[in-house]
Amino acid sequence: MAKTVLVVDDSSTARKFVTFALRAQGLTVLTACDGLEALEKLAQTPVDLVITDLNMPKLDGIGLVQALRADPEYAHIPILVLSSLEDAELVSQSQQLGVQAYLTKPFDAQRLQYEVAKFIS
């Protein structure tokens, strides 16, 4: 069974394009449109990696990362942040929360695939 990535972004084009890149790479992809939906989907389906935006309604990316890191079952899932925000404080906060990488939008398909491959064998 292929490895599974959860892609979390409130923009439908962003979700789509990341999905395209990852599926071309041979990964199965689940999507969620905000942090709350992400947590609900995660409870039903285990994933090997989470890629999340930061700016999202209901529960933003930082809130999602905090929730994941606080849950023993999700604490070790690699997380990549993929955001258009280049805020130094957000980058630092993400690092402190144990995010594996902070990538800025727009993403380059090859670069993304490379980063993902580092955390999924």
Next chain:
Amino acid sequence: MVLPDGLTHPDPAVRLDTLITFLAQTPPEAAVQVAALCLHDSDPGIREEAAHYLSTHATPEAAQNVAPIIQHPELPIRNLAGELLVHMGRPAVEALLPFVDSPNADVRKFAIDVLAQLPAQDAVNRIAAHIEDPDINVRLSVIDALGALEAKVYAPMLRQRYADHPRERPHILTALGAFRDPRDLQLIESALNDPDPVVRYAAAEALARYPIPEVLTLLMQQLMQATPEARPLILYDLIEAYESAPAPRPPLPETLRPYLLEMLCEPDLEFKKAAIRGLRHLLDRETLEALLEHAGQHDELDVALFEAVSTHPEAFTCIARCAANGRMSLNAAAGFAIALLTQGCIDDLQLPQAAQFLQAHFENLDAETKMAAITLALQLQHPAFNGLVQQGLHDLDPTIRHYTDDVLCATQRK
């Protein structure tokens, strides 16, 4: 502006009580300002109460008070403001427009994204003016917005940008797909062979929005070239295109069956539903039973599955068989059988068998299904269901006994 004392109290419970009372007693003109201030509160219950008030009193003044909050330094508060503005609808458009020209690129992008969701058709030109914005993410948001707002007049502009702006290509293709202009077809088709997979799949998706026969051939080609995990993407587009193609439609190729069956096992619900819709056109007994195996997991899926199988003459036989060999839960099987009977999909010859099936499994069904079975039995008024009604009258669950009794009385009163 003077805030009521309770709203600055250190205890959030006091602040929330104060806010609720204040909003109930104050006319909206004065209340919206206070509510907007409470969007900054540290307590999520207070923020939510304030947001609800503003969304249900969505005046231009309210929107004017909320829009500036998209600049707030804290992420959750900016996002709450953005979400709220989408709920507020039309009044939010005027309030947001000035922020499209903000010196801060993040704010410009956010404003454009919200305007696209509203949707703010009359802001199209203001948004399009930022197509040469120095920030790439703003430019991409502009293109996404033009697509979302179906601003077809900008198709030539986007087509022209395609060659010189490689990073914008997937977004341009998606927008062109929304416009469905025949003049864009050549560009989209040529993008099907782009080395970048994101461009290829964006092109396939855009192509599927065009209602012409060649689309199916092109997508089939794409399907054959795709990795196994990428196949569901193309299949999804293919099914969409197939179902919106005008009659008469050629039959769906047999070669798709194994791929669709594979797609049925995808965790993503939308892909599962698309697979079901596809297999509907390739329905034989084996495929029917493979579909039924997925019943009882999810409400939306059940509806899609039922729509796919209901017209097949062997639908009930397959359901009964799947229930017998454990491929389908009893409750799901009974639910489907009831649905078939309700829609008149079971002929007179099979009707007694269906009644017998429900009767045999009645005591193992959940309350909702039992009640549906009883209602159906009394709706059909067929002697084959008398046994079922009797079971309802003597069921261990008092709710079912009372319900059966009530409906029987109602039927007999007429």
Next chain:
Amino acid sequence: MSLLAHLALTPQQSAFSDADFQQLRELIYQTTGIFFQENKRYLLESRVGRRLAELKLPNVRAYVHLLKNGQGSEEFRRLINAITINETFFFRAPAQLEVIANHLTPEWLQLKRPIRIWSAGCSSGEEPYTIALFVRHNLLPRYPYLRFEIIGTDINTEVLQQAQEGLYGAYAIRSLPSEYLQRYFLQEGDRYRLKPEIRQMVQFRVLNLVDPLAMQAMRDFDLIICANVLIYFDDNMKRRVVQAFYRSLVPGGYLFIGFSETLYGISQAFHPVRFGKTIVYRKELRPEETPGN
């Protein structure tokens, strides 16, 4: 909406006109928050139809008139009793008990005050009594100084009466582990009476979840359980009830809803917390109460 809910399942010849149904539905909605979807019309009609016959009233309009005027409240109570369906039994949600034992109890042990639990929409009492049984059997032997106040509320007075009496049939106890049945119930013919030591652990009250004043009086709860109740409300009423629950909880308090239910789209004020495949909701702790402060 389930497949069954999509079907146009009504007994032949709907007894009421569309206008009748709308009128009744609106009255019930405004008073109780319960929203009768089109596919549940048959349920409302069968129950009300029976009542019309019993009262010898000519039509629905006469019935609505009765409900609205002076003598209406008694009949309204009876109507509510007739239309609120309550599928409940002991130990219906063992996962909830596990969460209480393994995750909530350790927190509660730090509080050094009685733990207040509210079963909202408790029907004939199986849910709050299940909590009481579990507490008595598993928690109190280990932590004798723990105190609990368990309150069960419902809008239906008949089922609350049953709850007070604590007498149950075979259907209600079908999932009850045998050691509980043996130790805490007395057989009376073909029924089972809950022993006083358990009955005393739960207080029952009438409460309408959409009555703002009544809801405001429910305060300082550590746990609210509202399972398979919100499904009868539309989104607007769900939002109101959940907001009231937020106010009724202490900071750090928990809200449990039904396994297949979600607060998504209803409220984002709570933090979702996962236990196994279940998501429960927690009200934010006050900053000074956060561990490590």
